[in-house]
Amino acid sequence: MKHLFLYLSLNLLISCIAYAEEKNNSNYEAVVRIENSSLNPDYKTPWNSGRDSGGNGTGWLVAENKFLTNAHVVSNSRIVYIKKVGDAKPYRARIVHIAHDCDLAMLELEDPAAFEGVKPFDVGTLPQLDTTVKVIGYPIGGERISITSGVVSRIDFLSYSHTSVDLHLTVQIDAAINPGNSGGPVIQGGKVVGVAFQGYSGNIAQNTGYMIPPPVIKRFLKDVEDGNYDHYVDLSMSDFPLLNPSQRIALGLPNDGIGIMVSNVEEDGSAGGILKTGDVLLEIDGLTVKSNGLINYGGEDVNMNEIVERKFAGDVIDLKIWRNKQPMNKRVTLKRFMPYLIAARKYDEKPRYVMFAGLVFQPLDRNLMAAHNMKSLQVRYHFDSYVSSNIYKERPEVIVLTSILPDSINSYFNQFTQSIVDKVNGIAVKNLKDVHSALSKNDGDYIVINLLGNGRPIVIEKSKIEEAQKRIQSKYNVIKDNYLGPIE
Amino acid sequence: MKQFSYTLIISISHLFVCYVDAFAASAEKSVIRVNTTMQAFSLIQPWEKGAASTRLGLGAVLPNNKVLVTAQMVTDATYIELEKPDSSEKTTAKVLTVDYEANLALLEPLNDKNFLSDREPFLLNEKLSPSDELEAWQFESNGTPVSTKITVSKAEVRKSFLDTSNFLQVQANGPVQYRSGSFTLPVAKNKKLAGLLVSYSSKDQISSILPTSIIKHFLKDIENGEYTGFPNLGIMYSQTLDEQFRQYLKLGKDDGGVFVSKVIEGASASGNLKSGDVILEINGNKIDSRGNYDDKVWGKLKFGNLVRGIPFTGDIIEMEIIRKGERMKVSFELIRRPTEDYLIDPYMFDRGPKFSIIGGLVFQELSVPFLKLFGNDWRTRAPIKLLMAHANPEMYEKQGNRKLVIMTRTIPTPATLGYERLSTLIVTKINGVPVKDIKDVHEASKSPIGGQHRIEFESYPKLIFLDASLSSRLNKALEQRIGITQRLD
Numbered sequence: 001m002k003h004l005f006l007y008l009s010l011n012l013l014i015s016c017i018a019y020a021e022e023k024n025n026s027n028y029e030a031v032v033r034i035e036n037s038s039l040n041p042d043y044k045t046p047w048n049s050g051r052d053s054g055g056n057g058t059g060w061l062v063a064e065n066k067f068l069t070n071a072h073v074v075s076n077s078r079i080v081y082i083k084k085v086g087d088a089k090p091y092r093a094r095i096v097h098i099a100h101d102c103d104l105a106m107l108e109l110e111d112p113a114a115f116e117g118v119k120p121f122d123v124g125t126l127p128q129l130d131t132t133v134k135v136i137g138y139p140i141g142g143e144r145i146s147i148t149s150g151v152v153s154r155i156d157f158l159s160y161s162h163t164s165v166d167l168h169l170t171v172q173i174d175a176a177i178n179p180g181n182s183g184g185p186v187i188q189g190g191k192v193v194g195v196a197f198q199g200y201s202g203n204i205a206q207n208t209g210y211m212i213p214p215p216v217i218k219r220f221l222k223d224v225e226d227g228n229y230d231h232y233v234d235l236s237m238s239d240f241p242l243l244n245p246s247q248r249i250a251l252g253l254p255n256d257g258i259g260i261m262v263s264n265v266e267e268d269g270s271a272g273g274i275l276k277t278g279d280v281l282l283e284i285d286g287l288t289v290k291s292n293g294l295i296n297y298g299g300e301d302v303n304m305n306e307i308v309e310r311k312f313a314g315d316v317i318d319l320k321i322w323r324n325k326q327p328m329n330k331r332v333t334l335k336r337f338m339p340y341l342i343a344a345r346k347y348d349e350k351p352r353y354v355m356f357a358g359l360v361f362q363p364l365d366r367n368l369m370a371a372h373n374m375k376s377l378q379v380r381y382h383f384d385s386y387v388s389s390n391i392y393k394e395r396p397e398v399i400v401l402t403s404i405l406p407d408s409i410n411s412y413f414n415q416f417t418q419s420i421v422d423k424v425n426g427i428a429v430k431n432l433k434d435v436h437s438a439l440s441k442n443d444g445d446y447i448v449i450n451l452l453g454n455g456r457p458i459v460i461e462k463s464k465i466e467e468a469q470k471r472i473q474s475k476y477n478v479i480k481d482n483y484l485g486p487i488e
Numbered sequence: 489m490k491q492f493s494y495t496l497i498i499s500i501s502h503l504f505v506c507y508v509d510a511f512a513a514s515a516e517k518s519v520i521r522v523n524t525t526m527q528a529f530s531l532i533q534p535w536e537k538g539a540a541s542t543r544l545g546l547g548a549v550l551p552n553n554k555v556l557v558t559a560q561m562v563t564d565a566t567y568i569e570l571e572k573p574d575s576s577e578k579t580t581a582k583v584l585t586v587d588y589e590a591n592l593a594l595l596e597p598l599n600d601k602n603f604l605s606d607r608e609p610f611l612l613n614e615k616l617s618p619s620d621e622l623e624a625w626q627f628e629s630n631g632t633p634v635s636t637k638i639t640v641s642k643a644e645v646r647k648s649f650l651d652t653s654n655f656l657q658v659q660a661n662g663p664v665q666y667r668s669g670s671f672t673l674p675v676a677k678n679k680k681l682a683g684l685l686v687s688y689s690s691k692d693q694i695s696s697i698l699p700t701s702i703i704k705h706f707l708k709d710i711e712n713g714e715y716t717g718f719p720n721l722g723i724m725y726s727q728t729l730d731e732q733f734r735q736y737l738k739l740g741k742d743d744g745g746v747f748v749s750k751v752i753e754g755a756s757a758s759g760n761l762k763s764g765d766v767i768l769e770i771n772g773n774k775i776d777s778r779g780n781y782d783d784k785v786w787g788k789l790k791f792g793n794l795v796r797g798i799p800f801t802g803d804i805i806e807m808e809i810i811r812k813g814e815r816m817k818v819s820f821e822l823i824r825r826p827t828e829d830y831l832i833d834p835y836m837f838d839r840g841p842k843f844s845i846i847g848g849l850v851f852q853e854l855s856v857p858f859l860k861l862f863g864n865d866w867r868t869r870a871p872i873k874l875l876m877a878h879a880n881p882e883m884y885e886k887q888g889n890r891k892l893v894i895m896t897r898t899i900p901t902p903a904t905l906g907y908e909r910l911s912t913l914i915v916t917k918i919n920g921v922p923v924k925d926i927k928d929v930h931e932a933s934k935s936p937i938g939g940q941h942r943i944e945f946e947s948y949p950k951l952i953f954l955d956a957s958l959s960s961r962l963n964k965a966l967e968q969r970i971g972i973t974q975r976l977d
Contacts, residue, residue, distance in 0.1 A: 244907065245905070246941075247906075249939070249955070250940035263951070375868065377879055381875075388947055413730075446732075446736050453880065455726075455747075
């Protein structure tokens with residue numbers, strides 16, 4: 001349930017702040033500098049290849065020729081190099097796995113010879129509060145390796161800002177972390193107890209850095225054992241604390257501080273059809289759920305989602321719930337809930353689009369919202385309420401007419417930008433492919449595009465399209481007039 | 489169209505007769521100071537009124553002991569005073585009729601029926617046209633009349649006071665110096681009333697004037713008996729400038745026409761026009777592809793003037809339209825959809841917001857003034873679900889909602905523990921009863937289930953409970969503190 005408080009979470013974290021650390025007898029050779037050249041897609045001109053950019057972070061040897069770093073260090077990557085301590089030569093690397101939902105990635109060298117004999121780090125366990133850790137890495141301020149130290153300040157369930165919709169266990173430390181530390185190891189007792197990954201900028205909070213703790217690292221390593229990364233799963237529901245005595249009386253619960261109320265349940269998610277609004281979660285895999293949603297797990301009070309966090313797609317979770325003033329047992333088989341992803345920042349994907357007669361159609365997601373500075377109420381509503389109003393059921397993809405490349409064929413269409421496509425020639429649009437195929441059909445004299453919330457359709461004369469399409473593509477340098485996604 | 493002249497109307501009313509041709513108006517005798525104290529209800533704390541403020545303006549003295557001002561002058565008025573500019577003699581006045589949409593109000597002295605008997609009532613100047621010379625009449629603080637000359641340039645159908653109401657407005661050029669106490673000004677042509685000056689831009693030196701055609705309509709409606717207000721057509725339309733679209737609609741070269749994109753339930757067009765129709769002609773006036781008709785005096789004007797500004801409710805309107813490619817004539821009666829019938833009240837004056845408190849949870853009917861609490865950029869800053877309901881009220885109307893009830897906020901009390909941060913949530917049910925307006929909230933709150941109120945929302949957290957007996961005790965305590973805990977009418 002990483003998305004649990006999707007709408008409530010106010011996230012001030014800054015991505016791209018990294019860390020590093022170590023101790024006196026350190027294994028510095030296993031801590032590497034990672035240099036990434038990226039190509040960042042431009043959702044305003046989706047037919048272009050994107051903007052070249054780059055950055056550097058830190059990584060560390062986790063197994064033979066396997067380096068771990070943050071996903072955000074190597075996102076949208078075109079070329080990655082790894083540099084070793086005391087060795088000026090960049091070594092070409094490739095990404096083996098990238099897990100954006102937990103901000104971790106695994107790299108390997110094309111030629112592992114340079115790291116022969118270097119001992120990989122072991123991954124330790126969750127460090128205790130008020131114990132010392134060291135951060136090793138290659139942050140700004142110089143070229144060479146840097147070490148800072150601090151204590152474990154807090155252990156909490158927080159948002160990972162790389163996608164902005166994922167929440168996982170996070171450890172806060174007070175060691176200095178700066179850009180370039182990202183992906184670097186946080187060391188205690190010679191073992192890696194965290195991956196430095198984000199923090200606040202100095203004008204929001206001081207000495208507040210965050211690392212990805214061992215449970216998340218180990219889950220990632222286990223997930224990729226079979227050669228594929230399968231992502232986190234989710235109960236796909238939201239809960240509301242039972243703090244008001246009236247809630248307990250109405251639900252027939254004793255006043256014992258146990259249980260949390262089920263609020264929204266996503267119909268197509270893991271718990272859809274099993275839980276419903278007004279149910280109370282009493283136990284999760286045998287552990288008692290308190291009225292604030294915490295469970296006691298391994299001696300610590302942690303968010304009940306920690307149980308879900310450790311599981312994989314297809315695993316089951318046993319719930320004891322309270323319904324109609326009766327306890328009952330429910331079993332949920334866990335899976336991903338894709339509609340949440342509309343709100344996630346996306347990487348390593350080419351923007352999909354259809355350009356037709358100068359009209360640019362694109363599927364709605366967070367990247368699109370950000371690129372086009374969406375003001376339209378319809379678009380903002382569909383983005384905001386995609387999950388909560390079950391829009392995903394009717395429109396798996398919400399197709400937006402994002403912009404218009406001006407031409408004589410569309411000279412009166414400007415009023416229609418930032419509208420949502422409802423139908424094309426009478427066919428209801430459920431995804432971008434529907435738009436493309438409906439526009440390609442060759443019957444009738446007109447293309448009629450109905451937009452949501454606007455009774456006036458867009459009408460284009462078919463006989464004029466072919467010529468206009470050529471003219472627009474050449475005038476605006478649109479090399480290809482559509483990209484519908486990777487070939488399946 | 490029932491086009492009586494104003495003189496004909498007033499001659500029916502014998503009290504007017506003696507004035508009709510006897511006098512020409514003069515500034516000092518025909519214009520009167522109107523001082524109002526206004527105090528609007530708070531929308532955040534609907535049980536209380538905000539601070540009082542004063543508005544000073546000028547009214548036009550009309551026959552039969554009446555004074556005409558803009559509605560803006562008397563909104564939320566708690567006290568209205570008429571003051572003779574020459575003698576500073578004062579009397580309390582009351583509002584006889586007010587139309588916020590047209591921005592007009594008719595006043596009369598509360599008790600002193602002879603207060604205006606030494607005044608010289610205005611006649612209405614029927615004809616206003618471009619390049620007319622007008623006089624805006626004001627007074628210095630010592631009562632000396634000041635007349636400023638302005639020249640009529642053009643007319644437009646546009647909004648004046650409310651951003652949802654468009655009416656004919658005349659623009660005039662020339663510098664107008666605002667004297668003390670001049671919120672609205674009567675404007676005269678040849679000593680007859682030509683309109684009310686409602687706004688002035690000192691930068692462009694342009695005055696906007698509510699013309700006599702609208703004033704006459706307002707007065708005639710009053711004369712006819714119970715005031716019904718200006719009709720509304722209730723459609724949304726698009727222009728048909730795009731040649732491809734015109735061919736698709738089978739519009740001819742000489743046709744203009746506007747495309748009906750939406751028909752609103754409950755107004756004149758409902759059941760008579762359909763989404764997809766093209767309106768070509770209204771009462772014999774051709775509508776061009778931008779939505780203008782050719783007015784004999786003003787040239788191109790938005791067709792809204794033909795459906796709102798000229799005819800009355802009850803009149804039959806005739807249109808030539810194209811429906812599914814076929815030309816046809818339709819005629820139907822013009823009506824006005826009452827403001828109370830809107831899911832979300834477009835404006836709210838002279839009354840407190842409806843609300844009901846249960847144990848500290850504040851329930852209110854959503855209104856546009858409430859949305860405007862989110863600031864000038866409320867259209868982007870207000871909660872999206874509320875904005876969507878405002879833009880598409882039919883989403884809720886088809887579920888039987890008369891109004892949209894929201895829980896606006898929580899006053900922290902022992903009953904609302906854990907709910908302090910909940911706000912602006914759309915309420916669906918209370919104690920199992922669907923909530924369709926504020927009265928439902930009050931009714932449902934009488935039937936708690938097992939001693940607890942069960943409150944359901946459209947979105948997170950979906951369901952909360954309140955202790956019923958604790959809530960009613962707290963309501964009594966709140967009443968002590970804030971006066972009232974509900975206003976249902």
